[in-house]
Amino acid sequence: MRILDPHIHMTSRTTDDYEALYAAGVRAVVEPAFWLGQPRTSVGSFTDYFDSLLGWERFRAAQFGVRHHATIALNPKEANDPRCREVLAEIPRYLLKDGVVAVGEVGYDSMTPEEDEVFAAQLGMAEEAGLPVLVHTPHRDKLAGTRRTLDVVRESGLAPERVLVDHLNETNVALVRDAGAWAGFSIYPDTKMDEHRMVALLQEYGTERMIVNSAADWGRSDPLKTVRTGEAMLAAGFSEDDVDQVLWRNPVAFYEQSGNLVLDPVPGFSAGEPPTPGVEFEGSSVLRGARA
Amino acid sequence: MNTVTTGIPAGTPGAVWLDEALAGVARDPDSVTRAFAFAARRVGRAPLRPDTDPGGVVHGTVDDAARAALVVALADAVGVGMGMGTCVGADADKDCADRLVLLYRQGDGAERRGVLRGFDALTERGDLGPVGEPTALVTAGLELAADALRANDPSLVAAAVGPFGARHLDQHTWRHAILKLVFQGVSLTAASDLDRRADDELGRMARDFAAERRAAGRSVPADLDRLTNTRLTNDQPTNDRLSSTKE
Ligand SMILES: [Zn+2]
Numbered sequence: 257m258r259i260l261d262p263h264i265h266m267t268s269r270t271t272d273d274y275e276a277l278y279a280a281g282v283r284a285v286v287e288p289a290f291w292l293g294q295p296r297t298s299v300g301s302f303t304d305y306f307d308s309l310l311g312w313e314r315f316r317a318a319q320f321g322v323r324h325h326a327t328i329a330l331n332p333k334e335a336n337d338p339r340c341r342e343v344l345a346e347i348p349r350y351l352l353k354d355g356v357v358a359v360g361e362v363g364y365d366s367m368t369p370e371e372d373e374v375f376a377a378q379l380g381m382a383e384e385a386g387l388p389v390l391v392h393t394p395h396r397d398k399l400a401g402t403r404r405t406l407d408v409v410r411e412s413g414l415a416p417e418r419v420l421v422d423h424l425n426e427t428n429v430a431l432v433r434d435a436g437a438w439a440g441f442s443i444y445p446d447t448k449m450d451e452h453r454m455v456a457l458l459q460e461y462g463t464e465r466m467i468v469n470s471a472a473d474w475g476r477s478d479p480l481k482t483v484r485t486g487e488a489m490l491a492a493g494f495s496e497d498d499v500d501q502v503l504w505r506n507p508v509a510f511y512e513q514s515g516n517l518v519l520d521p522v523p524g525f526s527a528g529e530p531p532t533p534g535v536e537f538e539g540s541s542v543l544r545g546a547r548a
Numbered sequence: 549m550n551t552v553t554t555g556i557p558a559g560t561p562g563a564v565w566l567d568e569a570l571a572g573v574a575r576d577p578d579s580v581t582r583a584f585a586f587a588a589r590r591v592g593r594a595p596l597r598p599d600t601d602p603g604g605v606v607h608g609t610v611d612d613a614a615r616a617a618l619v620v621a622l623a624d625a626v627g628v629g630m631g632m633g634t635c636v637g638a639d640a641d642k643d644c645a646d647r648l649v650l651l652y653r654q655g656d657g658a659e660r661r662g663v664l665r666g667f668d669a670l671t672e673r674g675d676l677g678p679v680g681e682p683t684a685l686v687t688a689g690l691e692l693a694a695d696a697l698r699a700n701d702p703s704l705v706a707a708a709v710g711p712f713g714a715r716h717l718d719q720h721t722w723r724h725a726i727l728k729l730v731f732q733g734v735s736l737t738a739a740s741d742l743d744r745r746a747d748d749e750l751g752r753m754a755r756d757f758a759a760e761r762r763a764a765g766r767s768v769p770a771d772l773d774r775l776t777n778t779r780l781t782n783d784q785p786t787n788d789r790l791s792s793t794k795e
Contacts, residue, residue, distance in 0.1 A: 307656070310656040310657070311656050311657045311660075311701070312657075312700070312701070314656070314657065315657055315700075315701045349581075349654060352581075352582060352585040352586070353585050353656055354585065354586075354588050354589060354656060354658060354659075355656070515589070516589065518593075523595070523602045523603045523604070524602060524603060
């Protein structure tokens with residue numbers, strides 16, 4: 257199984273997770289900028305976070321053979337704080353950077369006027385930068401939130417195939433598919449969506465424009481849920497090719513619209529092979545646990 | 549003249565892009581920001597010396613070299629080196645320094661390496677003036693090198709001990725940078741002018757480090773030999789520093 261996890265917050269995860277991801281076939285990840293659990297109070301904490309996504313986290317992932325990419329945005333929750341909204345002025349320069357494959361996560365949290373404004377502004381930035389958009393759907397009032405999301409996307413003039421609407425479930429998947437956008441599903445240990453319900457959705461809607469992620473973060477989550485979904489698909493009679501489409505080709509096709517995905521093996525790692533035990537790669541300090 | 553050798557074969561799309569980007573910077577120095585961000589996507593990320601340095605950590609990558617060339621083009625565009633020692637020269641230095649600090653601060657890891665390697669290229673071209681009379685550019689380079697040397701990414705540390713670091717870092721900072729390379733498992737061939745700058749104190753630090761590694765039952769990097777006055781082996785007694793420390 258080769259896997260691109262299109263939505264995973266690796267800054268919140270350990271090196272054990274990177275090892276497990278690589279061993280399970282995850283060769284590339286996309287880390288969307290999001291809320292950190294603790295509210296930010298200034299632009300500086302955003303830019304330090306964005307910089308760490310493009311610097312330290314990319315380096316850390318590469319030590320384990322994983323290609324790390326990011327999506328950059330002001331998230332909907334913090335769009336409601338005027339101290340945070342100032343970061344909007346900084347976002348366009350981040351959208352030019354290597355490895356930034358979309359604007360995201362944008363969308364709604366509580367569906368306030370401030371969220372409307374910030375969402376629309378960032379859709380414009382995506383258009384300007386030629387990037388696709390990763391949209392988060394709200395946890396509360398999800399169906400209405402999804403409808404409003406799709407309306408705003410339509411009004412923005414952005415082509416629907418450049419939009420991935422995430423955290424979907426049985427109630428709103430049809431809306432998103434009918435709009436022509438990509439449908440994303442976050443497979444969690446006990447909420448949102450699990451791998452068996454996911455398989456049922458794939459049986460009902462097919463494997464086109466369907467994308468599965470672990471959305472693993474600092475909450476209760478499992479970075480291997482993409483793999484588990486692939487296994488559940490195989491057990492339910494889907495082919496290896498179907499699994500490859502959902503776990504690799506679909507997320508690659510979506511993010512490749514950025515022209516900014518890097519998928520060749522990290523130097524020192526061979527495609528499809530585990531790293532050779534005992535072989536140290538030049539400068540692999542994280543791998544060896546050194547803190548210089 | 550742009551003196552940076554990028555290793556990009558002439559006539560390839562990467563070389564064509566770089567030529568256009570360099571000409572663009574000559575016309576409009578502000579265009580360097582976008583060129584810096586897109587360099588790796590246009591010229592690739594291959595190591596400059598794949599045989600000995602497959603990760604491009606020690607000697608850098610093609611995009612590092614392309615960015616260094618952009619730094620040289622930027623320096624030329626704002627007039628660095630044209631009026632050395634004059635007011636016009638000092639203004640150009642300050643302008644270039646401010647631009648390079650911003651490129652570094654707003655850059656990702658690879659862009660930061662590119663700025664550091666750009667300082668190397670300016671050093672080798674003789675644009676930075678004599679040691680001991682720090683210009684605005686040298687002061688900026690030292691500030692950025694200090695930042696890079698705090699990083700845990702070995703490619704940044706390696707990029708800070710090239711010709712610029714060898715010429716301008718103070719001895720204490722330089723020694724710690726060299727020891728950090730050893731600590732991170734990066735070949736000391738990353739360091740320019742190692743034999744000229746290595747001193748007894750660095751030898752002592754290296755021997756102490758070797759002793760610590762042996763005490764932990766770990767191997768001693770072969771490179772450490774280059775730093776110690778005596779030949780080091782893994783079975784040397786651990787109190788060797790007591791008999792050979794000079795400072
Ligand atoms: Zn998320």
